[in-house]
Amino acid sequence: MAREMPVPGASMQPDASRAGRLLHFYREMLRIRAFEEAAIRGMKEQLVLGAIHPSIGQEAVAVGVCANLEKDDIVLSTHRGHGHTLAKGAQLQPMMRELFGKEGGFCKGKGGSMHIADFSVGMLGANGVVGANIVIATGAAHAIKLRGSRQIVACFFGDGATNRGPFLEGLNWAAVNALPILFVCENNGFAATTRSSAMSAGAGPAARARSLGIVATDVDGNDVCEVDEAAAALVREVRNGAGPRFLHVRTYRLTGHTAADPASYRSQDEVEERLRQEPIGRLREWLLREHRVSVTALDEDARSIREAVAAAYADAREAPWPDAARAFEDVQDVGDPRQEAY
Amino acid sequence: MAVLTYLEASRQALIEEMRRDPSVWAVGEDLGRGGVFGQYKGLVEEFGAQRIADAPISEACIMGAATGAAMMGTRPVVEMRFSDFALCATDELVNQAAKARYMFGGQTRVPLVVRQPIGMWRSSAAQHSQSLEAWYAHIPGLVVVCPATPEDNKGLLKSAIRCDDPVVYMEHKLLWPLEGEVPDDDERLVPIGKARLARPGSDLTLVTWSATVHVALQAAALLSQAGIEVEVIDLRTLWPWDKSTVLESVARTRRLLVAHEAVSVAGFGAEIVATVCENLHGSLLAAPARVAAPRIHIGYAPSLEEQVRVTPKRLVDAATRLMQPTMEEIR
Numbered sequence: 001m002a003r004e005m006p007v008p009g010a011s012m013q014p015d016a017s018r019a020g021r022l023l024h025f026y027r028e029m030l031r032i033r034a035f036e037e038a039a040i041r042g043m044k045e046q047l048v049l050g051a052i053h054p055s056i057g058q059e060a061v062a063v064g065v066c067a068n069l070e071k072d073d074i075v076l077s078t079h080r081g082h083g084h085t086l087a088k089g090a091q092l093q094p095m096m097r098e099l100f101g102k103e104g105g106f107c108k109g110k111g112g113s114m115h116i117a118d119f120s121v122g123m124l125g126a127n128g129v130v131g132a133n134i135v136i137a138t139g140a141a142h143a144i145k146l147r148g149s150r151q152i153v154a155c156f157f158g159d160g161a162t163n164r165g166p167f168l169e170g171l172n173w174a175a176v177n178a179l180p181i182l183f184v185c186e187n188n189g190f191a192a193t194t195r196s197s198a199m200s201a202g203a204g205p206a207a208r209a210r211s212l213g214i215v216a217t218d219v220d221g222n223d224v225c226e227v228d229e230a231a232a233a234l235v236r237e238v239r240n241g242a243g244p245r246f247l248h249v250r251t252y253r254l255t256g257h258t259a260a261d262p263a264s265y266r267s268q269d270e271v272e273e274r275l276r277q278e279p280i281g282r283l284r285e286w287l288l289r290e291h292r293v294s295v296t297a298l299d300e301d302a303r304s305i306r307e308a309v310a311a312a313y314a315d316a317r318e319a320p321w322p323d324a325a326r327a328f329e330d331v332q333d334v335g336d337p338r339q340e341a342y
Numbered sequence: 343m344a345v346l347t348y349l350e351a352s353r354q355a356l357i358e359e360m361r362r363d364p365s366v367w368a369v370g371e372d373l374g375r376g377g378v379f380g381q382y383k384g385l386v387e388e389f390g391a392q393r394i395a396d397a398p399i400s401e402a403c404i405m406g407a408a409t410g411a412a413m414m415g416t417r418p419v420v421e422m423r424f425s426d427f428a429l430c431a432t433d434e435l436v437n438q439a440a441k442a443r444y445m446f447g448g449q450t451r452v453p454l455v456v457r458q459p460i461g462m463w464r465s466s467a468a469q470h471s472q473s474l475e476a477w478y479a480h481i482p483g484l485v486v487v488c489p490a491t492p493e494d495n496k497g498l499l500k501s502a503i504r505c506d507d508p509v510v511y512m513e514h515k516l517l518w519p520l521e522g523e524v525p526d527d528d529e530r531l532v533p534i535g536k537a538r539l540a541r542p543g544s545d546l547t548l549v550t551w552s553a554t555v556h557v558a559l560q561a562a563a564l565l566s567q568a569g570i571e572v573e574v575i576d577l578r579t580l581w582p583w584d585k586s587t588v589l590e591s592v593a594r595t596r597r598l599l600v601a602h603e604a605v606s607v608a609g610f611g612a613e614i615v616a617t618v619c620e621n622l623h624g625s626l627l628a629a630p631a632r633v634a635a636p637r638i639h640i641g642y643a644p645s646l647e648e649q650v651r652v653t654p655k656r657l658v659d660a661a662t663r664l665m666q667p668t669m670e671e672i673r
Contacts, residue, residue: 170406
């Protein structure tokens with residue numbers, strides 16, 4: 001059994017030191033990075049069968065936002081959703097099993113990477129359709145408002161989604177109804193394999209949100225502290241009933257669109273330049289320099305995280321496929337295909 | 343028993359279900375003003391603007407938000423005004439609502455009802471007249487309901503609201519003023535998936551649903567005068583559909599006619615004919631027949647609209663052809 005890292009917030013006592021919070025970010029980002037690297041290895045070894053969309057380089061977005069959410073808050077994610085899921089508190093083992101399509105996966109092997117979800121931690125699903133999660137997240141926030149609870153929704157989507165209709169429809173709806181939702185536009189510069197700047201008119205995602213009267217903040221998404229501080233302020237406002245808020249996070253996708261995409265549409269120089277700004281290295285440097293955390297301590301963290309991910313990988317490799325008859329379950333009650341599928 | 347219109351019956355159903363279950367709410371354009379046909383008249387006064395929620399003209403968001411709200415444990419009743427407009431929310435219904443339970447391995451359910459009125463009505467032309475029920479019958483995860491009478495529109499809407507699966511609920515616009523007796527009992531539910539024997543007969547089985555049921559009954563009365571007794575089955579639900587009632591009837595009459603307002607090609611009638619052939623091939627006295635719309639658009643002018651309409655005459659002609667004696671019978 002893989003040793004699990006603590007869920008976000010669990011290690012964050014109110015009196016925890018600044019260094020403690022940053023160390024937590026470091027571990028969480030490493031956990032995502034290690035998971036993504038294992039997933040890519042799984043694809044190469046033909047254990048992960050379908051497409052995966054790694055979030056390597058974007059870990060600070062998931063971690064910086066989710067660190068400010070409560071366990072019963074809701075997250076909606078994208079096709080590039082491993083990081084959001086882990087940052088919201090999902091465990092490695094059922095997640096890896098789902099990527100491998102195995103028994104005991106979060107979705108019983110029915111969803112895979114693109115439909116990863118862990119409702120027990122409020123992660124209501126990745127989505128294979130760009131932008132489709134925005135209106136679903138809006139509805140989740142609408143239900144929270146109907147119910148009158150203190151929960152909020154954080155909805156992650158990419159820059160590509162801002163050119164889809166549901167982006168306008170969802171943001172407008174959330175603003176009109178003053179819903180408790182934080183929209184997080186994770187701008188990695190690419191809509192699939194095309195630069196989004198070439199395909200997008202106007203002054204960018206934050207300007208589009210502001211045009212609807214939604215307060216928007218724009219941050220460097222490779223600086224986890226900046227994401228954390230901005231998210232903290234916006235989450236507080238959303239939870240206090242201010243209505244929707246918008247966080248535009250500039251980051252960079254260090255891999256291709258999918259793990260199989262060599263990303264030949266950009267230069268190696270560009271990638272190397274961006275690699276120097278990736279969030280984990282930046283935070284590590286900061287911890288060593290400003291907080292005098294020892295290299296040994298950080299390396300020990302990294303080692304134990306990699307061990308936990310490796311254990312989840314080994315577990316998923318050995319786990320059985322779901323029983324074939326399960327294909328007929330979880331479809332519908334009325335007209336249940338176990339009785340009539342034809 | 344009270345005499346209610348088809349429209350009022352649905353309004354009563356929603357009122358009763360909203361009183362019974364506080365998690366039920368309705369969302370769509372113009373609901374606070376009663377809805378485009380008046381199906382929601384007076385509801386905002388009783389339930390408030392939170393539970394009778396007005397929406398912008400954002401079909402994708404109405405459908406997607408209802409999906410998200412259903413995943414959070416509420417039971418939204420979605421109003422799409424016209425089934426034609428629901429096409430703006432196809433991803434949300436087909437890719438999201440219908441699949442969420444399966445894709446997420448049973449971690450969630452999507453208990454919503456999407457009302458999408460169908461059918462030709464007042465020269466509404468090509469974008470306000472379609473009957474697209476077969477599209478949704480094709481999608482795993484969805485339930486498809488097409489009530490034909492006031493009694494069924496009350497009992498089936500109540501069942502749909504209580505159903506834990508997403509239900510595509512297709513009322514026919516032409517039927518809104520149709521009057522009929524409706525039981526007063528709040529707990530009188532019409533089960534999803536059970537057909538209704540609209541008229542018993544021994545010579546031929548005519549399977550149909552929605553407004554075409556009433557056309558079929560007119561045709562059956564005419565045919566009876568000519569000595570042909572038609573059994574009319576109102577399917578009421580397209581998925582799941584009541585195969586056993588249809589097969590039992592055709593096993594007796596040995597002749598099948600299917601009629602629907604939607605386009606014939608790849609329509610749900612084809613599914614019914616195929617199923618009957620697969621099960622009763624040897625015992626049929628004639629090849630099953632379909633009467634439905636040709637694969638053309640619905641025109642505005644009455645003369646054009648008439649080309650797609652299923653009429654009593656078309657049904658009488660088809661039934662008469664089906665009743666031609668076979669060589670076997672002549673010998």
